[in-house]
Amino acid sequence: MKQNIGSKKELLGDYGLVLGIEIHLHVKTQMKMFCGCSNTDLFDAEPNTRVCPVCLGMPGALPVPNKEAVEKTQLLGLALSCEINKHSYFDRKHYFYPDLPKGFQISQYKEPLCKGGIVRLQSGNGILLERIHLEEDTAKSFHEGEETFLDFNKSGVPLIEMVTKPMIYSVGDALEFGREIQEIVRHLGVGDANMEKGQFRVEPNISLRSPLEEKEQKIPEYKVEVKNINSFKFMEKAILSEIKRQKEILDAGKIPIQENRGYDEAKGKTVPQRSKEEAHDYRYFPEPDIPPMKFTSSYIEDLKKELPKLxxxxxxxxxxxxxxxxxxxxxxxxxxxxxxxxxxxxxxxxxxxxxxxxxxxxxxxxxxxxxxxxxxxxxxxRIDDSEALQPIIDTVIEENKRIADQVRDGKEEAIEFLIGQVMKKTRGKAAPKTVRELLSEKLTA
Amino acid sequence: MGLNELTIRQATEGLKKRDFTSRELVEECLNHIEKIDPQIKAFITVTTDYALEAANRADSLISSEGEKAFNKKPLLGIPYASKDNFCTKGIRTTAGSKILEDFVPPYESTVTKKLEEAGSVLVGKTNMDAFAHGSSTEESDFFTTKNPWDLQRVPGGSSGGSAAAVISDMCIFAIGSETGGSIRGPASWCGVTGLKPTYGRVSRYGLIAMASSTDSPGPITKNAEDAALVLSVLAGKDPLDATSSPNDVKDFTALSKESLNGLRIGKPKSYFDLDIQLDVRKKMEDFLEFLESQGAEIIDLDLMDPKYSIAVYTILQRSEVSSNLARFDGIRFGRDRDNFNFENKKRMMLGAYTLSSGYYEAYYARAQKVRTLIIRDFEEAFSKVDILVGPSMPCVAPELGESKDQPMFGEMMDVLTEPSTIAGLCGITVPVGLSGQGLPVGAQIISDRFDEKIILDIARYYQESTSFHQGRPSV
Known part of the structure; x- marks a missing residue:
């Protein structure tokens, strides 16, 4: 995964790459985040068959948080050396979109379940995490011609969001970080983390900085978030194509626009995404339907004991x-x-x-x-030692002069007979590969 | 006396003794609705067929099991009305709004489910200000309910339809919901008993939300004894509502007061200093005098000025409203957002403003801090007294249209109920007599969280010695 210096220079020129990564992953639980709908094998279910008033956002329906999802989020937090927040709560995040039935997503803003954390890469680089929080996934919309269809099976699936600090400086580290998290998530049983099924969504925030900014450890004033990446192969391609695009803009003396872009597999490059709302004011406030969560030290200690080796x-x-x-x-x-x-x-x-x-x-x-x-x-x-085999081979050649001559003359199939003879003499214990090597050495030299 | 005029206790006795059937009881209510509701306009939907079938089922249970049937189903065969913001499976539920004019929920609220399981019979869904945004039912998108004591006056709101239905005997009891004063207010203006339980005592599941952090479903009844009966059915932890309380549900129905000796009653100075109508003030003094004559000690208290509660309540409620109504995005439920009425839009815009970035700290976050102070203020009060007593409303029922040019009408009317609401306390309104114009005046008794027992007991004690709760308008 490591890039060599030559290709780095070719890719980036004098610019330095700055990456932050956001990962959204489905938590593997019996039930959805806030209701009793089944959360198993959702990918195979018929559209809108795993729904209820709560995940459809019907009036009067109320969310009840899923303990299993909370525990699994904290387990992942412990595995990544996060601080487990003893006082945490859910917030409402408001925006209008057809796949969001309540007009807000229940998420976490001020007091996430886990704070901080670190992932150590093989290079020794430590990637610091900002936070890990728990929220609900939205429904899925399909566009066919003029029409839009909504499938609410995925609405309300527990979703972990993890954010790193912008301190990943190479494509290789970005990929290794993603793979490492995926491996840990699977190992802990927190999620299946299948990227093609949308259970593990990696969204790199990419920007380039000048040598001066790099020297001064400055974070560029813009960043581009790339979404719609469903494999590590595409993640690599998406980052590379985005670097190329941004480099061209910067070379022309301009600054890339801060925006969300989606990776288009067919085109092999990123394209601007429709923005969800003009002005981003999510009007966060604490979710009044769910009491705040309090965790004791002994609860956290008990959870630590459940943590398997990573x-x-x-x-x-x-x-x-x-x-x-x-x-x-x-x-x-x-x-x-x-x-x-x-x-x-x-x-x-x-x-x-x-x-x-x-x-x-x-x-x-x-x-x-x-x-x-x-x-x-x-x-x-097995007799796999040429010194032990040499006398036997010599005997066989001696006893089968005619056949040996044929091999010398280039009739390669004839060697099989001689190998057979050696095997016979050693009662099958000779290593056929070594015998073949020794014979051909002797007869073709 | 018509069967529809009975209390729950009286009707249950009659059903047990087979003096009449549930069918007869329900039919009398339905007939009365048909007769007088065109004037009162308490009901948005009357569930005649459903009610008759349920009554038949109740009757066959009574005839097969006898009195035993009432052990598991304490409200068996009793007709009731529900405010139209409780979702009823298969029965249209509008919350008083055009947006939900055709909405038939595929699920049942916990409150109506518990009532059904207890055997009671839903006769209809009552009118309310759209999404409970109002204190008069004039903000209903369908029609205004009239006060049965004077058809030129409002019944109060937002549970105005339920209060009007109970005082005019169109049902035996009704269900309302209170966010700021929506049970105690209309109960006061209609002369019925209204209980606002502690926040979390009764599940909110299936109640179309106004402000999630204060919404409290509760009974509107003909007396406090009935309120205790209904609360016993409704109270308790609901796995579908994370904010419902696992606190012990006591037996609310067993009366434990033989006198009021030793009872310490707090009289908040700031509540009586307000601009209270003279008649209301007079009835309050009579009420306090009665309590004192029964052995209670009246203690003057300094509670925080209700004006702070109004400010806090206004910000928090509007914020939550703006969020809770976001789901009516014009994609679902069949009707577009231009069906929101002016009051709805006003509240949503104010709430979106107080939550927006840059203003959140100044409004919402600050209001939450003051809320904590108000809670502490009450905690301190309850370290000195057992209950608080004050008027429910500063005046008697206003005339229709009076609220028109008063953008803060609701807050002005609910000034005496909002402080206890934002502290999550429980309170009960009882009728304490009529004003000079012949309009009911209500007093409220407030107690600490999860202490409904004491206010129910005191209200019952009062009603056993007085007859104000038996007064009826002539419709």
Whole structure:
């Protein structure tokens, strides 16, 4: 993921990249954020079948907050070293849009569930978080010709919003940050974080600054938020194309407009988005339908105990305990092979070998530790050593001069017969690959 | 005496003894509605068919289970009217607004659901100022309800239809909702008993919101005993309303006062210093004199000037209104936003202003701070006295049209109910006699949060010794 200096120069010229990232993610809960509607397998449900007066914003319907969603948000906060706010409450955020049935979104403004926090990247860079808060998702609108259709299944799904400080300075770090959060969210069971299903929406805020601004650690006076990104591949493309666009504007002596842009997959670039309302005044005020939330220290301590080890820590342990590389640790973690790896390793006391096998030979991943043990034992008894094989090969060539000559003359298939003879003499214990190498070395030299 | 004139207690006795059926009781109410409501105009919707079917069901339950049927269903077979801002499944619910003229909710409010489960029979939905924005029903988008004591006068509001329906015996009891004075006000002007429970005591689920932080559903009844009966049915934690209280629900119906010995009654000086009509003042003095004669001690108190409560209430209520009405965006519910009336628009604009960035701190945030001071002021008062007593309204029912050129009419009329409302306290209005013009005067008794028992007991004690609550207009 790291970019080399050459390409950075080519991409940015003398400008420095400044990125802040906003992530919205669906919390995996039994029920929606403020009502009893089911929040499982929503993606597959028929439109408007997971709705009730509350998530449709009917008059008189009232929101009741979902404890599971609150706890999962705090769990994520703890995993990212946030401060868990002991006094938190919901606010109403007002704007008019057809997908927002109440005319306001229940969100958090002044006192989010989690404050601060940090994500450490492999480079050692620490990305500071501003906050993590909980809110409700809106409905989904479809435009077909002149008509607009609304599906309220997604309305009221618990949504975590996370915001970083503008302190990401490379495309590589931005991508790593996004992937790291996705991995942690899945690991904690906070969400499925499927980007294509809209469960994990990464919105980079992108701006470029001059060498002087960079030197003075100044944040540029404008930023462009890019939305509608549904994979990390597109995230990379969107950031690159946005950098190019902004650079051209800055080169021409102008300042890019502060706006929201959407990534257009077909065009491979960002396009301006329809703005939601002319003037942005959300008229926040504390949600009067939901009492403020108070959390005690002992509640937070109990929650900490529920916190499982994080992916980064797990991999770090594999690397230091078993002397593995980062790649091996990544594969073992991502493919959920750690248990198999450790059990098999304990059986045969050769962790490196087990790791190699599981990482490089996916066909062995479905085996039990015992099966792997006998496979490896067989492998081990193989005669794979050229010194031991050399005399046997010499004998076979001696005994099959005619065939050996054919190989010398370029008839490659003939070598198979000789390999067969060596296997026969070693009762199948010779490593076929080594035998082939030794034979062809001898006969084609 | 017509069956429709009975109280809940009397009607229940009659049903238990099989003196009459629920069908007969309901029919008498419906007939009375048909006869006099064209003059009073208390109802937006009369649910005749629904009511007759429900009455039949009540009767068959009574005939199969006898008196036992009333153990689980304490209001079995009793006809009632609901203010039209409680959502009733399958029955049009307008909140008095043209915007919701055709709105038939697919869900039931907790209040009407509990009443249905208790066996009571809905006979209709009553008129109100649109979205409860008003104190006279003149802001209803359909028509103005007339005060049954004088058809040239307003019944009060916003629960004016419910109060008028009860005093003119078109139902046995009714449900209202109070945000600033919307139960105690019309109860006072119509001469009925109106209970505004503690905020959170009764679920708001399915009540079309005016100001979420003060909306309180409550009963409007012919006496305090009935109010206690209805509150016993309505009170309690509702899983659908996060602000409903898990506080213990006492038995509100058991009368525990044999005298008022030792009762400490606070008389807030600032409430009596206001511009109170002479007749109202006189009836209040009589009321206090009665309480004192029964052993209560009257203690003069200095409560914060109600003018601060009015300012705080106005800002908070308008802010919440502007937010709560945002859902009527012209996309749903079939009607466009130009169906909001002038009063609705005025409140929304003021509320949007007080919440907008740059003004929020100066208005909304500051109002919340003063609200805290008002709550403390009451807390201090209740450390010295058991209850507070004052007039419910500064005057008797005004004439129709009097509110026209008074943009702050509601606040002027609700000056005595808004302080306790923003503190979330409970209060009850009881009729304490007629003015020289023959119009009812109401007194209010206020107590601390979740202390409905004491005010219900005192109101009952008073009504057992007096007959003002039995006065009826001749319609």
């Amino acid at each position: 992916p980064g820590e797990i991999k770090k342990r594999l690397i230091s305990k078993y002397d593995l590389g980062q790649h091996e640790a990544d594969v073992l973690y991502n493919e959920e092979l750690i248990e198999l790896f450790e059990e098999t390793g304990n059986l045969i006391q050769d962790y490196k070998k087990v790791a190699n096998l599981l990482v490089n030979r996916p066909e062995h991943r479905d085996k039990t530790p015992e099966e792997l043990l006998s496979y490896i034992a067989k492998e081990k008894s």
